[in-house]
Amino acid sequence: MLHDRGLPMVLIVLAGGLFLQGCASPAERTRTGPPAAVSPLASSAREFAAAGLGSEIAMRAMSLLGTPYHYGGEAPGGFDCSGLVRFVHRQLGIDVPRTTLEQYSAADPVGLEQLAPGDLLFFKTRGTRVSHVAIYTGEGRFIHAPQTGRTVELRTLxxxxxxxxxxxxGRLF
Structure with missing residues (x-):
């Protein structure tokens, strides 16, 4: 047994998770990640970590469903849309700009066909500029703080x- 030889159990679990993640991957994959000089194991570990972080962002946002909307709010007492995004990311140590437009500018673009939990969705709800942001949770759904008089809610794309x-x-992690 590997654990008896002094290898920490954490490494065994991580290696097992990476193995299983690789087994669940489709046979053909378009490579959009790091250059070929990076080992496939390192690339898989990064993808695995990013997927876990995105899911954690989505779960933390879901835990805030029903929180009141408050213009300028970025705390559990009340959120506006960009405050919700900022609060959830900060809980995970990710520094995020304050406004929707700043978040849009800072995010790495993500194609709609490549959306993953934790990604941000940007909307033009007032005129021609991006004015609203939401957190994608997967399966065509998102969480956002819509407007005064409403609460943080779940919607579909x-x-x-x-x-x-x-x-x-876009993505900020």
Missing amino acids: DDAYYRPRLAGA
């Missing part, structure tokens, strides 16, 4: 109001 206003997606 095919929502009649939000779908035509979707301006793009």
